[in-house]
Amino acid sequence: MSESALGQHYTDVPWQRLVAATLRAAYAWSVRDVRGNAAMLEIAKMTGVVMEVHGPGSGPVTPAALVEGLRQPLAGLLGGPRQGPAELADVVLLDKEGNLTENAYDLVCEHVVPLRELAGAQPWLPTWVTMHSDQIRHRVFTAIINTTKQDEYVASRKFLVEHPAGREQELVEQRDRTGGVRLAPGGYRDIPEKQVYRGSDGRGWWWPCPDCKWPMAVSSAGKVRCRYRPHSAVYDLLPEARPKLRRRDDGPRALLPVSQAVEGAKCADAGVWRFVVVPGVSELRIAAAAERANAKVQLWPHRDRYDLLVRAGREKFAVDVKECLSFSSLIDRLRTRPPSARILLPKSFEWQLEPLTEALPGLAVTTETKFLSQVRAAVRKAR
Incomplete structure (x- = not known):
């Protein structure tokens, strides 16, 4: 469209x-x-x-x-x-x-x-x-990733998902080491002040979200958390010479993010983060789980016709990962632009399976849990 x-x-x-x-x-x-x-x-x-x-x-x-x-x-x-x-x-x-x-x-x-x-x-x-989110994704992958080669497209998109923020020099060095990555100048921006803590000495610090690695928001009350709620870890800020975080909630255990100096640091634009990095985190997680099950995974085939092509034994599975907090927006999008592959709902969105199949009874849809079980079964069957 x-x-x-x-x-x-x-x-x-x-x-x-x-x-x-x-x-x-x-x-x-x-x-x-x-x-x-x-x-x-x-x-x-x-x-x-x-x-x-x-x-x-x-x-x-x-x-x-x-x-x-x-x-x-x-x-x-x-x-x-x-x-x-x-x-x-x-x-x-x-x-x-x-x-x-x-x-x-x-x-x-x-x-x-x-x-x-x-x-x-x-x-x-x-x-x-x-x-609109579709336009953001379209502009990212026509302006930032200017290539007709599938391997360069995958390398560039994967790099953006895995490195949404960091010191500018380190991002450049990592890009060069990765090879095949094409990112246009200006693809990264200064970290917004509302995602920075400044100590009494004026030095600025930021923390990467444990899930998406994008800078978490810092409130004046000292609460630090990712702006995407499914990335649910919440922290209290402990002001020190180099500030630290203390886990506030009782969620799954994870290593505490370490404060990073804001000077010389950059991050992806908020729109790119929300509509490319956030869903990309789930796509890469599911791909990695399938590979651990000894399946072969191709990311974003045909330059994102769908998200994952998984070969498990003699079977092939094509899936399009949909991570939408707005259920009504998801329904509207699927009605307007029918998917090219089976829809896969990530773990935090598996509750949408029943209402989605009721709203669109002809839609092929699965969940991350069911899909990975299917992949493992196909691998075992081929042994």
Whole structure:
């Protein structure tokens, strides 16, 4: 589906325009201290979008009223017949400190559509508040990975998933050692200040998420966690000369992330992280598990026609991994663009199996657990 077709399909839905506008406004408010007038202008423009969708006499009519609404459940801004999926009703975009909530980064961003008439008006906006996830992925793998060779495509995409952040010099050295990696200049950016802790001496520190290795968010209250909630480890920050973390929750044990100096460090753009790195982590995990079972795995065949082609004994399995927090968004995507392979739901999303098969009874779908059991059985059968 072409980019123009994508834009037309998604922007025709009023509640989706409201979600995109409110998320853009919330992001602008969260960076107003840094972006100044540009951020306030963006909020004003998004107020206009909200007013246009709501119609005369409905909804917030001033930027201040819109910002206040962003601190309340989204149901109030979506409203009446324009109300979107039930999963969005209780979502709040801004916390008490004026920062984006975790829901904004993981759930709401799956509903973002491009507001085409405003595209490019504010180039400082992150991709995930200006484009739909399909467009982000398309631009990443046409602009960042400029190759027609399958092995270079896989090497480049795998590198991005495995190295979403780090010291710039080390990223360059690792890229050169890997070989066949093509990353365009500007593919990595400075780590955002809201993902940095600064000590009394002014030095900045960041921590990679144990799951995706992208910089975790650091709150003013000293809580450190990944902005993608399924990556569930939560930490308390212990201020020292070189700050440390202490596990707050009772989740699975993992090594504590070690603080990294922010000077000279870079990370992938938030949109690239959310829609390329995050699902890529699950894809690589499943591929590694299949290989440990003595199956042969090909990643992203035919330049991402689907995600994994697994050869186990005499059998072949093609799967397309779908990791969507928004169930309604997943359904819409599968109806709009039928998959080229069997759908595979990662472990944290296996609960979606039954409702997905009920909503789309003709869809071939499995879970990570069932799929890997099937692969192991096929390997044993071939012995």
